[in-house]
Amino acid sequence: MLMSKRTVTIEWGDCDPADIVYFPNYFRWFDASTAYHFAAAGLPKPELIRRYDVVGFPMLTTKSNYFVPSRHGDLVEIETRITRFGRSSFDVEHRLMRGDVLAVEGFETRALVKRTAEGKLTSCRVPDEVKDLFGAPDT
Secondary structure (H helix, E strand, O other): OOEEEEEEEOOHHHEOOOOEEOOHHHHHHHHHHHHHHHHHOOOOHHHHHHHHOOOEOOEEEEEEEEOOOOEOOOEEEEEEEEEEEOOOEEEEEEEEEEOOEEEEEEEEEEEOEEEOOOOOEEEOOOOHHHHHHOOOOOO
């Protein structure tokens, strides 16, 4: 499976008064890392939307595990991979590293969605070409 990496510098505004990252910021970075992962696979989100006539890949579930805090000025690296593809959903795993230390794990389940003729959102099948870009095993 393809893994992408991106570096984030912890800014003053990312932290709470105790000078540790305010937890919703991890979810913001993980969301951006998912879009970055698609771009790293050669399918930036605008291209995914245009090519497959979809709206995007909204979040269904999310979870995180926190091991060590990150603080203002830290340079962290987020490793992202898609660990499972279903018919219309996929699971994403993020590992936020501070050097060699795993600081936070993030997990997402997302679905590929399109608009019906009535304007409602509905899930749609993840195209095999998309799965192939990430090195997904045959399902």
